Amino acid sequence: MEKRYKLTVAAEMLGVNPWTLRRWVYQGKAPAIKTETGRVFIPGTWLAEQLGEQPSSTNIRCAIYARESSSEKKAALESPKNGLVQYAKAKGYQVVHVVCEFGSGVNDNRKKLHSLLKKKNFDVLLVEHKDRLTRFGFRWFETLSSFQIEVVNLAENQVNDLMEDLIAILTSFAARLYGQRRGRKKTQAAIKALEETE
DSSP states (O other): OOOEEEHHHHHHHHTSOHHHHHHHHHHTSSOOEEOTTOOEEEEHHHHHHHTTSSOOGGGOEEEEEEEESOGGGHHHHHHHHHHHHHHHHHTTOEEEEEEEEEOOTTOSOOHHHHHHHHOOSOSEEEESSHHHHOSSOHHHHHHHOSSEEEESBOSOOOHHHHHHHHHHHHHHHHHHHHOHHHHHHHHHHHHHHHHHHO
16 A cells, blocks of 8 residues: 555645645645545655655556446536546546446446456556445455556445445345345335334
8 A cells, every 4th residue: 555644744744834735635736545534644656756756657547437326426426536537637647547437336247347447558546435446355456456546535435325235235135036026025125124223
């Protein structure tokens, strides 16, 4: 995993006020990694470039992948996509692919993702959260991929997405056990039971 620095430490290394660096992050002029506790870190590669300790990353080819679980959230998909593009530009990456897709995080039949993973012309795959790429088996992706996977926000994603993934799993298993029609009825009964427990 890429080395990262606390915002205050990074600001001191750059010789700027922490609030100045925080403003750069907000304006998209500097990349940042946000943890699940809300702490902000600055990527070490970007910091090294600013300090002249390593060559510019403009030769690094970047693919962006953004996903939402439901097409009803079409408008919501624009925000993470735009954020990822800004992040890539702030790091000096050359954006070669921007892929947006609707589908469950547990669905392993996402055609756009499959198509992207078959391409060999990028060095970094940029995603907002780990679960935007996959709900399970993220480490397998990291180990088996010929490219680097960079996660912008390490915080866990929303409960609604987890519920939708759980429903997708229930539907899949129920369909296998009871057939498509009866499976849907069993899934609806399970969903109703889950909603009543909230």
